Amino acid sequence: DVKVTQSSRYLVKRTGEKVFLECVQDMDHENMFWYRQDPGLGLRLIYFSYDVKMKEKGDIPEGYSVSREKKERFSLILESASTNQTSMYLCASSLYQGGNQPQHFGDGTRLSIL
Amino acid sequence: QQQVKQSPQSLIVQKGGIPIINCAYENTAFDYFPWYQQFPGKGPALLIAIRPDVSEKKEGRFTISFNKSAKQFSLHIMDSQPGDSATYFCAASTLSGYSTLTFGKGTMLLVSP
Numbered sequence: 001d002v003k004v005t006q007s008s009r010y011l012v013k014r015t016g017e018k019v020f021l022e023c024v025q026d027m028d029h030e031n032m033f034w035y036r037q038d039p040g041l042g043l044r045l046i047y048f049s050y051d052v053k054m055k056e057k058g059d060i061p062e063g064y065s066v067s068r069e070k071k072e073r074f075s076l077i078l079e080s081a082s083t084n085q086t087s088m089y090l091c092a093s094s095l096y097q098g099g100n101q102p103q104h105f106g107d108g109t110r111l112s113i114l
Numbered sequence: 115q116q117q118v119k120q121s122p123q124s125l126i127v128q129k130g131g132i133p134i135i136n137c138a139y140e141n142t143a144f145d146y147f148p149w150y151q152q153f154p155g156k157g158p159a160l161l162i163a164i165r166p167d168v169s170e171k172k173e174g175r176f177t178i179s180f181n182k183s184a185k186q187f188s189l190h191i192m193d194s195q196p197g198d199s200a201t202y203f204c205a206a207s208t209l210s211g212y213s214t215l216t217f218g219k220g221t222m223l224l225v226s227p
Binding site for chain 2: 004033040041042043044045048050056058090092097098100102103104105106107108
């Protein structure tokens, strides 16, 4: 089974801090994604990557950046955390390019910005 | 903007009932429609998916019905069980290279014993 591991289940940070969320997948998947999940808003795509050192903006990239230095690892960076970035963050991976590839999700990081 | 509209937001059924969750889309280029299931404390997982060349797909107790002309699709859960209580997300995408999934806002389903 594909394993997508997010480094923290819960994280509390302060406004203005630089925050790193880490995600690792163990199945040599090409594609990785970062979403945020908020009640009533569903899953919204922040950034995705189809290859090492490659990144593409999703629907809500403002205030975020990403890094993919190795194929198995995809990091989400909050450059200067704000309270409106308090949310559940989900990482996912898929094997190949193409919209019909199943996405495998981690169990999420619940981030609180105080 | 590409959108997938999902309803209802929440749903309560008794064990054995048939909950139905509906989704509608606008972008006629969409040609892949998956459903994801999410249990509390877990990430979503692919449940079932359909292409627009068929009107229905069944996997166990889960069925997707697809109406291409109306640009609507729905998930039916036959003989629902308390273990089906979860949040369900519909999604849509194209099959082309860099396509990503557009998710609905989710339906929280509770199946009472």
